[in-house]
Amino acid sequence: MVKIKRSFFILFVLILSMLLLSQMGWFWKLLYPLKYEEAIIENARKYQLDPSLVAAIVFVESKYVPTASSYRGAMGLMQIMPDTGKWIAGQLGIKDFDKNMLFDPVTNVLFGCWYLANLKQEFNNDLIVVLAAYNAGRGNVKRWLESNTWDGCQESINQLPFPETRRYIQQVLAVYEKYRQIYDL
Numbered sequence: 001m002v003k004i005k006r007s008f009f010i011l012f013v014l015i016l017s018m019l020l021l022s023q024m025g026w027f028w029k030l031l032y033p034l035k036y037e038e039a040i041i042e043n044a045r046k047y048q049l050d051p052s053l054v055a056a057i058v059f060v061e062s063k064y065v066p067t068a069s070s071y072r073g074a075m076g077l078m079q080i081m082p083d084t085g086k087w088i089a090g091q092l093g094i095k096d097f098d099k100n101m102l103f104d105p106v107t108n109v110l111f112g113c114w115y116l117a118n119l120k121q122e123f124n125n126d127l128i129v130v131l132a133a134y135n136a137g138r139g140n141v142k143r144w145l146e147s148n149t150w151d152g153c154q155e156s157i158n159q160l161p162f163p164e165t166r167r168y169i170q171q172v173l174a175v176y177e178k179y180r181q182i183y184d185l
Contacts, residue, residue, distance in 0.1 A: 035064040039109040047117035051185035056176035066105045075102035078112030135168040
């Protein structure tokens, strides 16, 4: 009788485990949400970016809080600096730019995707260099590459002068992989 009870218990635990594992997608989606999906997918495709990458950047930059602000003044979902936003607005032909527009999720994702595409073009589609430039600024990255401070490789990100940029690249790459696993974008 004890063996039968134990067998039923083990069978119950196995069935319950299989059910839970088959339904774990919801758990990962709670940890790695995908808000503003339409704006992310539309703008990522418009600028030939992987939507999972854009989602990962939004997650790392703001955790999907549209009113997020950094201590340095970066604003919105993709944490765009007001001066960069003004420049992007000019490039996109948007008149009467106001920095508070960066708190609008659709505008912020549009600007962030345009900027990422611009960095990709400038840095020959090198994802690691593009992420470094997105975080530290294109001028800093150009100086690092020209002075051989950094060779642009993922394996040598420890050579980057900014610890924040090192962590940023690692975080975005890790979250990017999660978004690619969880969502079919």
